[in-house]
Amino acid sequence: MTVPVIELRGLARTYPGPPPVPALRPADLVIEAGGYVAVTGPSGSGKSTLLHLLGLLDSPTEGSYLLDGLDTSALNDRDRSALRGRQIGVVFQAFHLLPYRTALENVLLAELYNQTPRSDRLRAAADALDAVGLGHRLDALPTTLSGGESQRVAIARALVNRPSLLLCDEPTGNLDSRNAASLMELLDQLNAAGFTIMVITHDAGVAAHAGRTIVISDGVLSERIEVDHA
Amino acid sequence: MRRSLTGLPLPRLTARDATAEAVAGIVQRPGRAGLTMLGTVLGVGAFVAVLGLTATGAGQISHQFTVLEDTTVTVEDNGPANNVAAPGTNPAIGFPADADAIAGHINGVAAAGVWWPVSVPDGTNFTGSLALSAAASQTINLLAASPGATAAMGLTMVAGSPLSTYENDNSQHVAVIDTSTAAALGISAARLASHPAAFVDGIAYTVVGVYSSAQRVVTDESAMLIPENTALADFGNPQPGIGNQDEAQMVVATRVGAAQAVSRQIAAAELPTDPSRLVVTSPPNPQNLQSEVSGDLAGLFLILALISLLIGAVGIANTTLVAVLERTEEIGLRRAVGARPRHIAAQFLAESTAIGTLGGLIGTCIGVGTVVIFAAAKDWTAVLNPAYTLPAPLIGSVVGLLAGAYPALRAARTSPLAALRHA
Ligand SMILES: Nc1ncnc2c1ncn2[C@@H]1O[C@H](COP(=O)(O)OP(=O)(O)O)[C@@H](O)[C@H]1O
Ligand SMILES: [Mg+2]
Numbered sequence: 001m002t003v004p005v006i007e008l009r010g011l012a013r014t015y016p017g018p019p020p021v022p023a024l025r026p027a028d029l030v031i032e033a034g035g036y037v038a039v040t041g042p043s044g045s046g047k048s049t050l051l052h053l054l055g056l057l058d059s060p061t062e063g064s065y066l067l068d069g070l071d072t073s074a075l076n077d078r079d080r081s082a083l084r085g086r087q088i089g090v091v092f093q094a095f096h097l098l099p100y101r102t103a104l105e106n107v108l109l110a111e112l113y114n115q116t117p118r119s120d121r122l123r124a125a126a127d128a129l130d131a132v133g134l135g136h137r138l139d140a141l142p143t144t145l146s147g148g149e150s151q152r153v154a155i156a157r158a159l160v161n162r163p164s165l166l167l168c169d170e171p172t173g174n175l176d177s178r179n180a181a182s183l184m185e186l187l188d189q190l191n192a193a194g195f196t197i198m199v200i201t202h203d204a205g206v207a208a209h210a211g212r213t214i215v216i217s218d219g220v221l222s223e224r225i226e227v228d229h230a
Numbered sequence: 231m232r233r234s235l236t237g238l239p240l241p242r243l244t245a246r247d248a249t250a251e252a253v254a255g256i257v258q259r260p261g262r263a264g265l266t267m268l269g270t271v272l273g274v275g276a277f278v279a280v281l282g283l284t285a286t287g288a289g290q291i292s293h294q295f296t297v298l299e300d301t302t303v304t305v306e307d308n309g310p311a312n313n314v315a316a317p318g319t320n321p322a323i324g325f326p327a328d329a330d331a332i333a334g335h336i337n338g339v340a341a342a343g344v345w346w347p348v349s350v351p352d353g354t355n356f357t358g359s360l361a362l363s364a365a366a367s368q369t370i371n372l373l374a375a376s377p378g379a380t381a382a383m384g385l386t387m388v389a390g391s392p393l394s395t396y397e398n399d400n401s402q403h404v405a406v407i408d409t410s411t412a413a414a415l416g417i418s419a420a421r422l423a424s425h426p427a428a429f430v431d432g433i434a435y436t437v438v439g440v441y442s443s444a445q446r447v448v449t450d451e452s453a454m455l456i457p458e459n460t461a462l463a464d465f466g467n468p469q470p471g472i473g474n475q476d477e478a479q480m481v482v483a484t485r486v487g488a489a490q491a492v493s494r495q496i497a498a499a500e501l502p503t504d505p506s507r508l509v510v511t512s513p514p515n516p517q518n519l520q521s522e523v524s525g526d527l528a529g530l531f532l533i534l535a536l537i538s539l540l541i542g543a544v545g546i547a548n549t550t551l552v553a554v555l556e557r558t559e560e561i562g563l564r565r566a567v568g569a570r571p572r573h574i575a576a577q578f579l580a581e582s583t584a585i586g587t588l589g590g591l592i593g594t595c596i597g598v599g600t601v602v603i604f605a606a607a608k609d610w611t612a613v614l615n616p617a618y619t620l621p622a623p624l625i626g627s628v629v630g631l632l633a634g635a636y637p638a639l640r641a642a643r644t645s646p647l648a649a650l651r652h653a
Contacts, residue, residue, distance in 0.1 A: 048651070057566060058647050078570060082238040085568020092650060096563045100258035110567040112251070113241035157567070 003069035005164050005196045006031040006054065010063035013049050023049040026063055027221040029214070031198065033164070036191040038210035039200045046219040047200045051169050054198065055090045056080045068164055085113050089158030093170035095150045097142040103129060103153045104138040110157045128156035132186060148179030155186065159195065166190065168199045172206055184209050243573040252580035255553070256588075263585055266549040269542025270589030270626045271596065276535035278597025278614075278622050285613040286605050301340070302446055303493045304511040305480040305500070309470065320467035323478040324507050329500055330378030333480065336495050338488025343378025345447065346468040346478040347371065348461050350430065356454070357429045358415030370411055371453045372430065374461030374468070380406065382483040384445030389419040390438045397438070398457035405435035411452040412440050428454060433464060447481050489513055539629055542589065546633035550582045554641040561641055562649025571642035578638040579631065586630020590623035597622070 010026040023046045031037055041047050052058040053065060056072060064073045067087060072080065089110075097106050107125040114121070129135055132152040142150055151171060158166055168187070172180035180203075188209055191197050199210060207213050213224040256263045307324040325344045326332065333342030356370045375383070380392040388409060397404050405428050412419055417426045419440040427434040435456055448455070456464075469476040480500070484492045493512030497505040554561070561574055598614060605612035 052647055055566065057650065078240060079238075081241045081565075081568050081570045084566060085241050086238045090566050096559055096650065098560055098563070101254070105254075109564070112247055112564075113243055113568040113570075113573060115239045115242045 002033055004030045004066075005033050005035070005068060006198075007066040007069075008063065009066070011053060011060050011065050012062035013046075013053055013058065014061045023219050024053070024060075025219045025221075029221060031196060033196055034191070034194060035196050035212065036187075036210045037198045038207035038213045039198060039216055040202065040204070040207050040213060040224075041216035043202075045216045047216055048169060049219075050216065050221075051090075051167050051198070051200055054165070055088055055167050056084050057090075081113075085110075086161055087164050089161065089163040089166045091151070091154050091158045091166070091168040091171050093173040095142075095154045095174070097150055097153055099142055102139045102141055103134060103145065103156075106142070106153055107157045107160050110160050114161065124160050125156075128160040129153070131159070131190075132156045146179070147175050148183060151175060151179075151183060152186070155183075155190075159190065164196060166195050166197045168197065170200055170202065172201065172203060180206070241568045241570055241573065243569070243576055248573075248576050248580045249584070251577050252584045255577070255581045256584055262549060263588075266545055267542070267585050267589030267592070267626075269538055269540075269545045270586050270629050271542075271593040273535050273538030273540075273542045273629070274590045274593030274622055274626050275596040275600070276531060276538055276593075277625065278594050278619055279600040280531040280535060281618050282597060282601030282612065282614045283604060285615055286601055286610055289611060289613040300489055300513050301484045301486055302513065303482040303484060303489050303496065305482065305496055306509040306511070307470075307478040307507065308509045309507045321470055322467055324504075325478060325480060325500060329480060330376050332499050333482055333496060334378065336492055336499055338484050338492045340483045340485055341378055341381035342480060342482040343376035343380065343382050344458060344478055344480050345373055345375040345379040345383075345455075346461075347476050348374050348456070348465050349469060349476055350465065354431050355429070356415065358417050358426070359429070370407075370414070371448075371451055373448070373453050373455050374458045374465075375455045376458040379447075379458075379481055380455060382481045383447045384483060385439075385441035385448075386443045387439055388442045389440045390422045392439055392441075393455060393457050398459050401459040401463045402457060403433065403435045403460060404438045404457065406439035406441065406455045407437055408444075408448065408452050409440055409442050411454055412437070414452070430454075435460075446483065539625065542586075542626075543629045543633040546582050546585055546630055547637060549585075550578060550634050550637035551640065553581070554578060554637045554644070558644050558649040560649075561644045562646040565644075565646035566650060574644070575638040575642040578641045579634045582634025582637065583627055583630040586626040586628070586633065587623055588626070589630070590626020593626060594619065594622040 006029065008027055008029040010028060011024065012022070012026040013024040015021040015023055027050075039047055039050065049058070053060055056067075060073065064071050066072070067083060072083065075083070098109065101109070104122075104125055107128055108121055111121040111124060116124075126135070126138060129138055132155050134149060134152050134156065137145065137149065140149075142153070145153065151174070155171075171187070172183055175183060184206055187197055187199065197210075199206060201207055215222050215224050309324065323344070323346070330343045333339050350372055375393060377393050377395045377398050385392055385406070390406070393404065393406055396402075407415070407417070407428065409419065411428075415428055417428065417437055417440075422437060422440070426437050428437055429435070435454075443449070468478050480496075482492060482496065489512050493510045497508040497510050501508055564574060564577075565571075598619065601614060602612045
C-alpha cells in the first residue's frame with residue numbers, strides 16, 4: 001500500500017484574536033498520490049488557511065499533518081524549509097512574480113536554495129517553462145506577459161522542483177474565461193503526468209476538473225457526495 | 231550534501247548565489263543605489279584624499295629640505311669675549327687646528343671645514359690688476375676657508391679647483407672666486423693657466439679656481455675664498471662671535487638623514503674640554519614637521535570623513551530598510567520556495583555590503599583622482615600610501631555590512647504568510 005501524499009489528523013488553526021478566529025476546525029483528510037482535489041467554499045470560509053497549512057507556510061494550532069508519511073509538526077524550521085523547497089509547489093492567485101526578473105529568472109528562484117549545480121537549474125527551469133507552453137518567452141519580463149502567461153510562469157516555478165504536491169490558490173481568479181480554460185487544461189495535463197494537485201476555487205467549472213471536491217464552510221471540511229439527478 | 235530529517239538536502243544559499251542576488255537587487259534600482267552610496271562615496275573619498283594630500287604635502291616639504299637643509303649642520307664659535315685677548319687683537323679661534331679631520335671622523339659627515347668672513351678695513355681695494363685705476367676697485371666678500379670648508383660648500387667649478395690642503399698648509403696666496411667676481415675683476419675663467427691674480431690692497435692672490443654656484447654658505451653672493459692659514463697670516467684672527475656674524479664657524483655637509491646624529495656629536499668631538507663654546511644649528515626634524523602638517527587640518531578633514539561615513543551608513547540602513555518593507559512579497563515568496571530566514575538575512579546583508587563596497591570603490595577612485603590632480607597642478611609628486619589606499623574600499627564594505635544588519639534582521643523575521651496574503 002502506498003503512503004498518501006497528504007494525511008490530516010484533526011488539523012485545526014485558530015488565529016489568536018482578540019477575538020480568536022477558528023478559521024479551520026479540526027479536520028481529517030487523506031489525499032492519495034496522483035489525486036486531483038478541488039476545495040471550494042465561500043469567501044472567508046478558511047480555504048487559504050488550509051492551503052497555507054498544507055504549504056507549510058503556517059503551523060496548525062492542533063492536530064497533525066503528514067506529508068508523504070512524514071509528520072511535519074515534529075520538524076524544525078530548517079526541515080520545513082527543505083520540504084517547502086522540494087516537496088511542495090504553490091501557485092498563488094496574485095502570481096507573485098518578481099517584476100524585475102525575466103520569466104526564466106523567476107523560475108530559477110525556486111531552485112536557488114536547492115544545492116543543485118547552476119547548469120542543472122538552468123536546464124530544469126527552461127524545461128518547466130517549456131512544459132507550460134512558454135518555451136519561447138524565457139527572457140520576457142512579467143510586465144510584458146499577459147495574466148494567463150504570468151500564471152503559467154508561476155506554475156512553472158511551482159513544478160520546477162518536481163514536488164509531490166502542487167497547491168493552487170484561486171489560480172484562475174485573475175484570469176479571463178479563455179485563459180482560465182487553457183490553464184485548467186494545463187493542470188489536467190500535469191495531473192495526468194503524475195502530479196498530485198489541490199486547487200482552491202470559487203468556480204464550479206474549475207472544481208469540475210478535479211476528481212474530488214471538498215467543501216469548506218466556516219472552517220468545517222466536508223466531502224461533496226456526487227448526487228445523481230435522477 | 232547535508233540532508234535533513236526528511237531525507238531531503240537542506241536548503242542552502244552559496245556565497246556566489248547570494249552575491250548574484252544582491253547584484254540583481256541593486257541593478258534593478260540603479261538610481262536609488264547611486265543615491266544610497268553617496269554618503270559612503272564622500273566619506274571614503276574624503277578619507278583617501280585627506281591622507282593622500284597630507285602625505286603628498288609632507289612629502290613635498292621633506293623633499294625640499296632633503297635637498298640641502300637636511301644635510302647641513304652649522305657650528306658657530308661663540309666665544310670667548312674680547313677681553314680674553316690682548317687689547318687691539320682678537321682671540322684665537324675656538325676650533326682646533328685639525329677641526330676638519332675631527333669632523334671627518336664623525337659618522338655621516340661628507341665634508342666639513344672652518345671658515346669666517348675676513349674683516350678688511352673700509353676702502354680696501356679689490357682689483358684684477360695693479361695697473362688698473364681705483365675706479366675699477368670692487369667691494370667683495372673676502373672669506374677665509376679651510377679646504378674642508380670649500381668642499382662642504384659644494385662649489386660647482388667652471389675652471390681650476392677648490393682650495394687644497396697643500397695651499398692651506400703653506401699659507402699660499404691663492405684664491406677661489408665666483409664667476410661674477412671674476413667678471414668684475416676682469417679675470418677670464420678660461421685663462422687660469424696664465425695665473426691671473428686678484429689684489430687685495432696690493433697683496434696678490436693667484437686665482438686657482440672659479441665656481442659658478444654653491445650649495446652652502448656662498449650660495450647667493452659673490453665671494454673670494456682664500457686659505458684659512460693665509461687669512462690668519464695676512465689679516466689676523468677673526469672677530470669673536472659675540473654680537474656679530476663675523477666669528478669663525480664650521481659648515482658640515484652630511485649624508486641624507488645624518489644631520490640630526492651629526493649635530494648631536496660634533497661639539498663634543500671638536501672641543502671635548504669646552505663643548506658649550508660651540509653653538510650647533512641643525513635642520514628641523516622632518517618627521518616633526520610632517521606630523522605637524524597632518525596634525526591640525528588633516529585631523530579636521532578626517533573627522534569630516536568620519537561624519538560622511540556615518541551619514542553614508544544611515545543612508546544605506548534607511549534604503550535597505552525601505553527595500554525590505556517594499557519587498558515583503560519577494561521575501562514571502564523566497565520563504566515559500568525553501569529559503570530559510572538566514573538566507574533572507576544574507577541576501578539583504580549582501581546587498582547593503584555590495585552597495586557599501588561599490589561606494590567605497592568609487593570613493594577611493596575619486597580620492598586618488600583628487601590627490602593626483604592636485605599634485606599635478608602643483609607640480610608635486612603624488613604620495614599615496616598603499617597601506618591606506620588599497621584597503622579603503624573595504625571601509626565602504628564595513629559600513630554597508632553594519633548598516634544592513636538591522637534591516638536584514640527585520641527581513642529574516644518577516645512572516646511569509648503575511649507577505650503572501652492578498653486582499
Ligand atoms: N492572520 C489572521 N488573523 C486573524 N484572522 C484571520 C487571519 N487570516 C485569516 N483570518 C480569518 O480567518 C478566516 C478564514 O480566512 P481565509 O482562510 O483567508 O478564507 P478564504 O481563503 O476561504 O477566503 C476569515 O474569517 C479571516 O478573516
Ligand atoms: Mg483566500
